[in-house]
Amino acid sequence: MELTQLEYFLKVAKMEHLTKAAESLSITQPALSHSILKLEAELGVPLFERKGRNLKINRYGLMFSKHVEKILQEVQRGKKEIEEHSNPDSGVIYLAYLSILGVDLIPNLIRDYQKMNPTITFELSQGDKGAILNQVEEGHSDLMITSEKPVNDTFEWVPMLSLPLYLVVSIEHRLAEKASVSLGEITGEPFVGLKHNCSLKNSLLARVHHMNFTLASTYDAEDLQTVAGFVAAGLGISVLPKTAGLNIDGLRWIPIEEEEWRWEVGLHLKKERYLSPATDLFVKFIKEKAISLS
Numbered sequence: 001m002e003l004t005q006l007e008y009f010l011k012v013a014k015m016e017h018l019t020k021a022a023e024s025l026s027i028t029q030p031a032l033s034h035s036i037l038k039l040e041a042e043l044g045v046p047l048f049e050r051k052g053r054n055l056k057i058n059r060y061g062l063m064f065s066k067h068v069e070k071i072l073q074e075v076q077r078g079k080k081e082i083e084e085h086s087n088p089d090s091g092v093i094y095l096a097y098l099s100i101l102g103v104d105l106i107p108n109l110i111r112d113y114q115k116m117n118p119t120i121t122f123e124l125s126q127g128d129k130g131a132i133l134n135q136v137e138e139g140h141s142d143l144m145i146t147s148e149k150p151v152n153d154t155f156e157w158v159p160m161l162s163l164p165l166y167l168v169v170s171i172e173h174r175l176a177e178k179a180s181v182s183l184g185e186i187t188g189e190p191f192v193g194l195k196h197n198c199s200l201k202n203s204l205l206a207r208v209h210h211m212n213f214t215l216a217s218t219y220d221a222e223d224l225q226t227v228a229g230f231v232a233a234g235l236g237i238s239v240l241p242k243t244a245g246l247n248i249d250g251l252r253w254i255p256i257e258e259e260e261w262r263w264e265v266g267l268h269l270k271k272e273r274y275l276s277p278a279t280d281l282f283v284k285f286i287k288e289k290a291i292s293l294s
Contacts, residue, residue, distance in 0.1 A: 001042055003075065006068045008035045009047065013057045013065045016048075090119040091278025096132035096141035097124070100224050101265065103245030105161065106145065113285055120278055128223065136270065142279050144268040158267040158283070160290050163241040165261040166253040170234040176252040183258055190218040190236035192227045 008025060012032065015021045022029040040047050047061035057065065097106050110122055125135050129148055135141040149157050167181050175181055218236050221227045224246055227238050232250030240246055241263035242253055267286050269275070275283065 001039070003072075005035050005039045006071060008032055009039055009061075010065060010068050010072065012036060012048070012055060013061055016055050016057065018055065088277035088281055089117075091276050092121050092123055093143070093276075093279050093282050094123045094141045095125075095143045095145065096135040097126050097145040098129065098132065098147060098265075099126045100243060100245050101145060102126050104243065105265065109286075112289075113282060116285075117278075117281070120282075136268065142269070142273065142275055143283070145265065146268060147263060147265050149264070149266065150268060154270060154272075155268045156271050158269070158287055158290055159264060160267060160286060161265040163243065163263045163265075165239050165256060165263050166242055167237065167256055168228065168231050168240045169237045169252050169254065170232055171250055171252055172234060173237065173252065175237075175254060178254055180255045180257050183256060186237060192218065192230045192236040192238040193220045194224070194227060195220045195222055 008021075008027075011025055012018065012021045015024065018033055018036075019029050022032040025032065036047070043060075043064070045060045046058060047064060048055035049058050095106075106124075114120060123141075125132065125141055127135075129146055132141070132144050132146060136144045145160065167175070167183070167186065169175050175185065219230055221230060224240060228240060228246045228248055228251060230236060231238050232248055239256070239261070247253075267283070269283060
């Protein structure tokens with residue numbers, strides 16, 4: 001059963017005349033007649049009483065027409081919804097991002113974009129790196145803003161932000177008054193770490209792997225905000241980017257003397273995925289913004 005068959009059937013049901021219905025549909029009368037006969041054969045019942053080229057819809061046709069009308073109405077609603085969501089001037093952008101970025105980066109980014117495109121709306125989801133990656137993989141989000149570069153060439157990476165990483169201690173810690181610190185000085189210190197779903201953990205492990213010290217992890221938190229809270233309470237030290245969502249009372253942020261200790265944030269997008277015109281324009285906006293900041 002094809003959608004055109006249903007459209008043809010409904011037109012004949014309303015006009016009850018094959019020739020007039022064929023003219024209205026811009027097809028030949030034999031083609032329309034064949035379509036109706038094929039539909040009746042599939043359903044196993046006649047839908048019309050025939051008197052030459054005039055037809056009278058019967059009780060089976062009336063039963064069926066109620067459902068066909070609903071089906072075609074839903075199809076039209078679906079087409080309209082897709083058109084509205086994909087319109088470059090009034091579409092919807094489906095964006096997933098790390099929760100920590102929802103304090104400043106994401107709202108500022110959306111504000112700046114909507115100043116130029118006030119009719120564009122966003123459908124947002126947030127979480128740890130595993131949760132937002134699933135959103136993209138399952139097609140619920142088209143774009144992802146995170147702090148871990150892609151591990152394969154399935155995704156394109158667009159750098160957006162690069163922040164220095166700091167050694168973070170409580171205000172009562174022995175290192176709290178130092179102007180800077182070498183990471184060798186924290187060997188053996190209780191360290192507030194991160195669980196596997198926090199993207200900063202892999203970055204930290206890669207950086208300390210070649211250095212002659214270890215992280216004595218005492219707590220493994222789910223997110224960076226919890227890490228900051230545990231450090232402020234004096235339960236250990238950590239390494240964090242200085243973002244608005246982490247800058248809480250009770251912390252000292254100490255510059256790290258070793259080079260290349262930075263936290264990068266960027267846009268992930270699947271290379272082969274279709275992007276609506278509105279989403280594509282947003283990606284171009286981010287790329288232009290990244291260039292201007294570099």
